[in-house]
Amino acid sequence: MSEQKRTFVCHVDDLPPGTMKFLPVGKQGIGVYNVKGDFYALSNYCPHRGAPLCLGPVSGEVRPGDEPYELTWERDQEIVRCPWHGWEFEIATGNALALKNHKARSWPVTVEDGSVYVEGV
Amino acid sequence: MTTSTAVRQEAAPTVQVGVVDCDVHPIAPLAQLAPYVAEPYRTRHFMKHLEEIDQNASLYTPPATTTRDDSIPPSGGAPGSDSEFLRRQVLVEAGVDYAFLIFLQPKTKFYNPELDSALFAAHNEWMAGTWLGEHNGHGRYRGSIRVSAHDPLAAAREIDRWSGHPYVGQVYIVPEDPSPLGQPQFHPIYAAAERAGLPIAMHVTGRPGMYNLTPAGFAAYHMETFAQWPQYFMANLTSLLFEGVFEKFPGLKMVMVEGGFTWAAPILWRLDKIWERLGGELTECPRRPSDYVRESIRFTTQPIEEPQNPMDLLKVMDWLDATRLLMFSSDYPHYDFDSPAWAKGRLGRQRRERILAGNALDFYGLPAVRPRDANDDERDRFLANPLSGTISLVRDTKPRYFAEQED
Amino acid sequence: MWKVYDPMSVTVGNESVRTETVLGSIDTAVHPTFTSDAELRQYLPRAYRDRPFPNSLRYLYSPPTGVAPYGSYSAEARQAAGTPGSDPELAAEHLAAYGSDEAILLPLARGVLPNLDLGTEICKAINTWLAERWLSAATEVRYHGSIRLNPLDVEGSITELERWAGDDRMVQVSVPLEAHLPYGHRVYHRLWEAVAASGLPVAVRNDGYSGASFHPTPSGFPRHYAEFAALQQNNYIYHLTSLVAEGVFERLPALRWVFTDGGFDVMLPLMWRMDMDWPITRVETPWVPHLPSEYLRRHVRFVTSPFEGPPDDIVDEWSGIWDAGSLLMYGSAYPMWMSTGARDILPAALAEVRDRVLRGTAEEFFALRPRS
Numbered sequence: 001m002s003e004q005k006r007t008f009v010c011h012v013d014d015l016p017p018g019t020m021k022f023l024p025v026g027k028q029g030i031g032v033y034n035v036k037g038d039f040y041a042l043s044n045y046c047p048h049r050g051a052p053l054c055l056g057p058v059s060g061e062v063r064p065g066d067e068p069y070e071l072t073w074e075r076d077q078e079i080v081r082c083p084w085h086g087w088e089f090e091i092a093t094g095n096a097l098a099l100k101n102h103k104a105r106s107w108p109v110t111v112e113d114g115s116v117y118v119e120g121v
Numbered sequence: 122m123t124t125s126t127a128v129r130q131e132a133a134p135t136v137q138v139g140v141v142d143c144d145v146h147p148i149a150p151l152a153q154l155a156p157y158v159a160e161p162y163r164t165r166h167f168m169k170h171l172e173e174i175d176q177n178a179s180l181y182t183p184p185a186t187t188t189r190d191d192s193i194p195p196s197g198g199a200p201g202s203d204s205e206f207l208r209r210q211v212l213v214e215a216g217v218d219y220a221f222l223i224f225l226q227p228k229t230k231f232y233n234p235e236l237d238s239a240l241f242a243a244h245n246e247w248m249a250g251t252w253l254g255e256h257n258g259h260g261r262y263r264g265s266i267r268v269s270a271h272d273p274l275a276a277a278r279e280i281d282r283w284s285g286h287p288y289v290g291q292v293y294i295v296p297e298d299p300s301p302l303g304q305p306q307f308h309p310i311y312a313a314a315e316r317a318g319l320p321i322a323m324h325v326t327g328r329p330g331m332y333n334l335t336p337a338g339f340a341a342y343h344m345e346t347f348a349q350w351p352q353y354f355m356a357n358l359t360s361l362l363f364e365g366v367f368e369k370f371p372g373l374k375m376v377m378v379e380g381g382f383t384w385a386a387p388i389l390w391r392l393d394k395i396w397e398r399l400g401g402e403l404t405e406c407p408r409r410p411s412d413y414v415r416e417s418i419r420f421t422t423q424p425i426e427e428p429q430n431p432m433d434l435l436k437v438m439d440w441l442d443a444t445r446l447l448m449f450s451s452d453y454p455h456y457d458f459d460s461p462a463w464a465k466g467r468l469g470r471q472r473r474e475r476i477l478a479g480n481a482l483d484f485y486g487l488p489a490v491r492p493r494d495a496n497d498d499e500r501d502r503f504l505a506n507p508l509s510g511t512i513s514l515v516r517d518t519k520p521r522y523f524a525e526q527e528d
Numbered sequence: 529m530w531k532v533y534d535p536m537s538v539t540v541g542n543e544s545v546r547t548e549t550v551l552g553s554i555d556t557a558v559h560p561t562f563t564s565d566a567e568l569r570q571y572l573p574r575a576y577r578d579r580p581f582p583n584s585l586r587y588l589y590s591p592p593t594g595v596a597p598y599g600s601y602s603a604e605a606r607q608a609a610g611t612p613g614s615d616p617e618l619a620a621e622h623l624a625a626y627g628s629d630e631a632i633l634l635p636l637a638r639g640v641l642p643n644l645d646l647g648t649e650i651c652k653a654i655n656t657w658l659a660e661r662w663l664s665a666a667t668e669v670r671y672h673g674s675i676r677l678n679p680l681d682v683e684g685s686i687t688e689l690e691r692w693a694g695d696d697r698m699v700q701v702s703v704p705l706e707a708h709l710p711y712g713h714r715v716y717h718r719l720w721e722a723v724a725a726s727g728l729p730v731a732v733r734n735d736g737y738s739g740a741s742f743h744p745t746p747s748g749f750p751r752h753y754a755e756f757a758a759l760q761q762n763n764y765i766y767h768l769t770s771l772v773a774e775g776v777f778e779r780l781p782a783l784r785w786v787f788t789d790g791g792f793d794v795m796l797p798l799m800w801r802m803d804m805d806w807p808i809t810r811v812e813t814p815w816v817p818h819l820p821s822e823y824l825r826r827h828v829r830f831v832t833s834p835f836e837g838p839p840d841d842i843v844d845e846w847s848g849i850w851d852a853g854s855l856l857m858y859g860s861a862y863p864m865w866m867s868t869g870a871r872d873i874l875p876a877a878l879a880e881v882r883d884r885v886l887r888g889t890a891e892e893f894f895a896l897r898p899r900s
Contacts, residue, residue, distance in 0.1 A: 024508045044512070048807075050463045052512050055191045064815040068779060069714070071814065083190030084458055086183060086808045098807030099819075183809050300748045301755070336742050337766035338709040343809045344820070345710075345769040348802035349746070352762055355794070356745035359755050383797035387836070391793055392758055394835040398866075399754040401595030426800040433849045437797075440842060456808070 009109075009116040015039070018077055020054060025121055029054065032109060032118060033091050035078055040091050041118045042080065043105035047096070051084035053104055061088065061097060134493040138218040140461045141481035143421045144324070144378050144450035145211055145220040147252055148201040149244050151176055151227060157243035162236055176227030180329040181346040183456055191511060192454030200454040204256040206511070211453055212261060212496040213503055214510050215461055218478070219487055221290055221322075222252055223265045223378065228328045229295050237269035242279055253288040259494045263290030263485070265322055270294045270307055277313035284317035290485055296323040296353040296380070297332050301360030311370045320374040320484065323357065325350050354380035355388050358418070362392060365405025367413040374484065375418050382420040382447055386440035389414060415442070419484050421450035422476065423459040425467055435469045444472050448481040553870040554890040555628040555669075557733075557788045557831045557859025560635050560662055561613040571653035581646060582638050582738035589737055589744070589756040597865035605863030613863030620667035626860050627870035627886075630896065632699060633662055634674045634731055634788065639739025640706050641678075648684035651676040655692065663697040672894070674702040674731055679711065682719045689722055699894045700728050704735035705763055705789060706742070712770030720776060720783050729784040729829075729893065732767060734760055757866075761789035761833065765798050768828065772802065775815040777823045784826075784893070788859060790833025796850050799824065824855060829893055831859035832885065834868040840876035847877055853884040857893065 007025060015021050015034045022044070023030040029044040031054025046053040060076035079088050079097065088097040094104035108119040151174060155167035166174070179187065192210065194203035201207060211217050227240055245266045253264045266283050268276035283289045292314050296302065302323075314321050327346075333339060340346050354377045367373060392410040396403060420441070428434050438447065452458050461477060468476050482489050503510050561584065562568045569577050585600065593599045604622055605612035613619055623631050635654050641647035654676045663673045675698050677685040692698050701723055709715060711732075723730055743749055744760045764787040771777060771785065802820040810816065838846040847853060852874070860867050870886050877885070890896070 022512075027507055029508050029512065049458075050460060051189075052191060055512065057190065062811040062814050064775075068775065068815070085456055086186065088807075088811075096807065098810055183805070296747060298747055301745065301750045302747070304751060334742060335710070335746050335766045336744055336760075336763040337705070337707040337711075337770075338713070338742070340710060340766065340770060340773075341713065342773045342812050344802050344805040344813065345766075345773045347805040347809075348769045348798045348820075349765055351794075351798060351801070352746045352765065355762060356747040356750070356755075356759055359758050360747070360750055363750075363752055363755050363758075381797060381801060383800060384794045387793040387797070387838075390838060391835050395754055395758040398835070399592075399596055399757060402592050402752055402754050424801075424804060426797065427804050428800055428849075436845055436849060440838070440846075 005121060006110070006117040006119050007121050009118060012111055012114050012116055015116055018058070020058065021116075022054060023118060028052070030107065030118060030121065031080075032116065033058070033080070035091050038092070039109035039111065039116060041107040041109050042089070042091060042094055045105070046082045046084065046087065047102045047104055048082065048085055048087045051082050053080065053082050053089065056081045056083040058091070059088070135490045136218065136493045136497060138478050138482060138487070138489050138491055140215075140217045140449060141219045141221075141478050141485075141487065142211065142215070142217040142451045142453070142461070143221045143376065143448050143481055144423060145207075145217075145222050145453045146201050146225055146455060147204070147207055147222055148199050149224045149226060149247065150202065154227070154240065154243045154247050157246045159239050159242060162239040166236070178228075178329050179327045180333050181327055181340065181343050183343050186456055188454045188456055189458055204252065207454070208256070208496065209499075210511055211451075212259070213499045215451060215453065216500060217261075217451070217461065218491060219261055219263060219481070221263050221265065222248070223293055223322065223324055224248065224267065225324065225326050228326050229269065230328070231271060231299065231332070234269045234271035235275070238272040238275040238279070241267035241269055245279065245283060249286065249289070253286070257288055259496055260288070261491070261496070263288055265291050265293035267293050268310065270298060270302065270310060273307055273309045277309040280310065280313035280317050280319065284319070289319065291320045291322045291376070293322045293324060295326050296357045297325055297328070298357070299332060302357045303360030303362070303364030303366050305364070308366070308369065311366055311373050315370045315372040318372070320376055322376045322378050323354065323380070324378040325353060325380065351381040351384050355384065358388065359392060362410040362413055363396075363403050363406050365403075365407075367417045368405060368407060373417060376421065376448065376484070377418065378421045378450060379423060379452060380420070381426070382422065382441060382443070383426050383434070383437045385420055385446070386437065415445070419446055419448050419480065421448050422464060422468075423450040423452045424457045425459055425464060431467065434467065435472070438469070438472060444475040445480060447476050448484065449477045553626070553628040553858055553886040554896065555623055555626065555631040555860045555862070555870070556786070556857045556890050556894075558619070558623065558631045558633050558862050559613060559864060560616070560619065560633050560658065561611045561863065562657070563610045563614040568650070568653055568657065571657045572649055576646065576649045579646065581641065581650065584636050584638065584736065585738070586736045587738045588749075589753050591753050591757075591865060600865060601863050602865050602867040605867065616662045616665040616667055616671070619862065620669040620671075623669045623860065623862060625869070626862070626867075628669055628860070630670045630672065632672045632674065632894065633658060634700075634702050634733055635676065636733065637676050637704065637735055639704050639735035639737070639741055640680065640708060642740045644678065644681040644684070647678040648681045648688065651678050651685075652688055652691075655688065659695070659697065672699040672896070673697050674700050675728070677701050677703055677719070679703045679716055679719060680708065682716060685719050686722045689726060693726065698728070699896070700731045700786065701726075702731040702733060704739070705732050705760070705767075706735055706739065707767070708740075708742075710770030711767040712772070712774035712776050714774065717776070717779075720780055724780040724783040727782065729786050731786045731788050732764060733788045758835070761791040762794060764789065764791050765795070768795075769798075769802055769820070771827075772816060772820045772823055773813050775813065777827050778815060778817070784828070786829040786831065786857070786893070788831040790831065790836050792830035792833070792850070792852075792856055793836035795830065796821070825851070828855065829889065830856050832856060832868070832873050834866055834872060837874055843874060843876045844878060847874070847881045852877070853881045854889065856885045857890045858886045
C-alpha cells in the first residue's frame with residue numbers, strides 16, 4: 001500500500017543542488033535534499049535524542065589524514081549535522097557517521113516530468 | 122500531593138506540575154547590565170566600547186556549536202536573548218512548568234572579586250526587572266542571583282538583599298574555583314543563603330585561563346574536558362562535606378548542576394569509607410558524609426549518560442537513590458540539551474515522576490499545582506500540530522550555513 | 529605449580545585465617561622503601577651524590593600522625609627496624625600473610641623534578657637499587673620490578689629503558705601521576721613508542737607532593753589530608769582521557785597502562801561522558817575511530833583501593849556493569865598506611881570475579897610465567 005503513496009515536493013527547479021526543502025508531513029516532517037544533483041529524503045527526527053534533524057547545517061566530514069594529527073575535509077555537502085548535539089549523518093543513507101547502529105529514517109525520492117516526489121509517504 | 126487530572130473545572134483552572142527544569146540559560150547582554158553597575162566600576166569599565174569587553178569566552182567548546190542551531194531566535198540575536206522565543210521553546214514546546222534560569226554570562230573572572238561583585242549585583246537587578254519581572258507574568262521562571270564567591274561578605278549582603286523575592290529561587294556560584302568551596306572563608310555566603318532560605322547552585326562555566334589547568338596539565342580537546350568536569354564537583358562536594366558546611370548550616374541546600382550524577386553514588390561510598398578511616402582529622406564533620414548529602418544536596422540530570430546498555434543507567438540511578446536526589450534539567454539552549462520528552466523515556470517508569478518534577482518541587486518548595494495560563498493553551502495547540510512550532514520558522518529555507526558558504 | 533585460590537576457605541574478618549591462609553594472589557602495587565636517603569645516594573653518579581633534593585616523604589599533605597592514619601606507614605610494616613618497607617625479607621613475610629605469593633614492586637621516586645637530569649638520575653639509581661637489593665633477593669614472595677622513568681626527559685628515559693632490555697625481572701615501567709602535560713600529549717610519543725616496543729605496561733603512581741606538582745584537585749588545594757586521600761587518585765582521568773583523545777592507543781596498539789592509585793570506582797561514569805561527547809566532537813579528533821570506553825579492556829587496568837567499591841548487596845551488579853573482572857587488579861599499597869590484604873578486597877563479590885581481581889587479570893596483563 002505504502003508503495004503507491006507519494007507526496008509532491010516541488011518543481012525540480014525549486015530544489016537546486018545544495019538546498020533542502022522541508023516537507024510538513026507527519027508528526028516531524030521530512031527534509032528533501034538535493035546533494036550534487038541527487039535527491040534524498042530524511043526524517044526530521046534525530047535518532048540520537050529526537051531533535052529536528054533537518055534544521056541542521058549541511059556540511060562535510062572531517063577525516064584523519066595520513067600523518068598523525070593531520071585533518072582532511074571530505075564529502076562536502078553530503079553530511080547533515082544535527083542542530084542539537086551535532087551528530088553527523090550521511091544524507092544519502094541516514095547513517096550516523098560515528099555510531100553505525102544509529103540511522104535516521106529515509107525515503108526514496110523520484111523526479112518525474114520536472115516534479116520531485118517523496119515515495120511512501 | 123494530589124494526582125488529579127490536569128484541569129479542574131470549578132474555580133480557576135490549574136495544572137499539575139509535570140516538569141521542573143533546573144537549568145535554563147538566557148543571556149544577559151552587557152549593554153543592558155551596564156547602567157545597573159555601581160560606581161566606581163560603571164564609570165571605570167562600562168561606559169562605552171562595551172563590545173571590546175569579553176565576558177563570555179570559553180577555552181574548551183564543542184567544535185560544532187555551543188548552542189542548538191534551532192535556538193537562534195527569528196530576531197537574529199543570540200540563543201537565549203529573546204524572551205518570547207525562549208518562552209515558546211521552553212514552556213510551550215518542551216512543556217516545562219517551572220524553569221530555573223541560570224545566567225552563565227557575564228562569566229566570573231576572579232582576578233578582581235569586587236569587580237565581579239559589582240557586575241553580578243547589576244545582573245541581579247537587571248534580571249529582577251526583566252526575566253523575573255516583565256517576562257514573568259506567568260510566574261513560571263525562578264531566577265538565580267549571582268554572587269562573587271571570592272568577595273564573601275559582599276556576596277552575603279547581596280543574598281540578604283534578595284531574600285524574600287518571590288521569583289528568586291537560588292544563588293549561583295561556579296565550582297571551577299581556585300579554592301575548594303567548603304573552606305571557612307566562604308561560610309558567610311552559606312550563612313546568608315541559609316538565612317534567606319535560598320539553595321546554592323553550582324554550574325561549570327568553562328571560562329578561559331589558568332583555572333583550566335588540571336592537576337596533570339592542560340587538556341587539548343573538548344571530549345577530554347567533558348569527561349573531566351565532574352572532578353570539579355567531586356572536589357567541592359568533598360570539601361563541603363569534610364569541612365562540615367552542612368553541620369554548621371543545617372538549613373543550607375545545594376544543587377550540583379550539569380556535573381553528571383552517575384559518579385555520585387561511587388564517590389559517596391568512597392567518602393564514607395575515607396571518613397570511617399580518617400575521620401579523626403575531620404572534627405567539623407561528625408556524621409557520615411552521605412547523610413548530609415541525602416538531606417542537603419541534589420544533582421541534576423543533564424547531560425544524561427548513554428551507556429551501551431540503557432538498563433545500566435537505571436541501576437546506577439538506584440544506587441544514588443535518584444528518586445530522591447536527582448532533578449531534571451535540560452540545559453536549554455545549549456548543544457547538549459535534553460528534552461523532557463526524551464529524558465522521560467530514559468529515566469524509567471518508577472523514577473520519572475520524582476525526577477522530572479517531584480524532587481525539585483520538594484527541594485525548592487514549589488507548589489505541585491499551578492494556575493493554568495496562556496502558555497498551556499499554546500502548548501495544547503502545539504501538541505495537536507507539532508509542525509506549527511518553531512520548526513515552521515525555518516521551513517522551506519536553505520540550511521543557514523549554506524548561505525555563508527556560498528557568499 | 530600455582531597455589532589455587534579457593535574463596536570458600538576464606539573467613540572474612542577472622543584474624544587467624546587472615547595470617548595463615550595463602551591465597552596465591554598477585555599483589556600489583558607494593559612500594560619498597562630505602563632504609564635511608566643515604567642508601568639511594570650510593571647509587572647516584574658521584575656528581576649528583578651530594579646534591580640536595582626532596583626526600584620521599586610527602587611535604588604537602590603529610591598524613592596526620594596524632595590521629596588516624598597515624599603517619600605514612602601501616603602499623604604492621606612498622607614492626608621492622610628502619611624505614612617501614614625497606615627489608616625485602618620482612619616485606620615478603622607481610623605480603624605472604626596478605627595472601628600473595630607474587631608482588632610487583634613499584635618504588636616511589638621524587639615526582640616531577642624541575643631539573644630533568646636530576647630526575648632521570650634518581651630514576652636510574654632507584655632502578656639499579658631495586659634490581660640489586662630486592663629483585664636478587666631469595667624471598668618467600670616472588671618479586672617483580674618496575675623501571676622508573678622520568679617522562680619529562682624523553683631521550684633519557686628511552687636510554688634507561690634500553691638499559692633494562694631483556695631483564696625479565698622488570699615487568700612494567702612506572703611514571704608519576706603528577707605531570708606538566710597529560711600523557712597523551714605528543715611530547716611523550718617517542719617514549720611511549722619505545723615502551724610499547726618493549727611490551728611492558730606503564731604504571732602510573734602518585735609520587736608525593738615534594739616535586740614540581742600542580743594542585744591536587746582541579747578546584748585547588750583542600751585543607752585536610754582526608755580530602756587529599758579521597759581525591760588525588762582521580763587525577764588519572766586526565767591521562768586516560770588524553771591518551772584516548774590524542775589517538776595514542778590507535779598509533780601504539782601494544783601500549784598498555786595501569787593506574788595504581790585507585791579511582792576505578794568513578795572511571796566508568798567519566799568514560800560514559802567521554803563516550804557521549806565522542807560522536808559530537810569527534811571532528812576535533814577523527815583519528816579516534818572507536819568509542820572511548822572500547823579502549824579500556826585492551827589498554828587499561830586499575831589497582832584496587834580499600835576505599836572504593838559498592839555496598840555488599842550490590843557488588844554483583846556493580847562488578848558486572850563496571851567490568852571489574854576484566855579491569856581491576858589487587859594491589860596492597862604495602863607498606864603505606866592504607867595497606868590492604870587480599871581477603872579484604874570485594875569480600876562479597878562472586879568467586880570468579882575475585883579470582884580475576886586477585887590473580888587472573890594480573891597474570892595475563894603482566895604475562896607472568898610460573899616460577900621455575
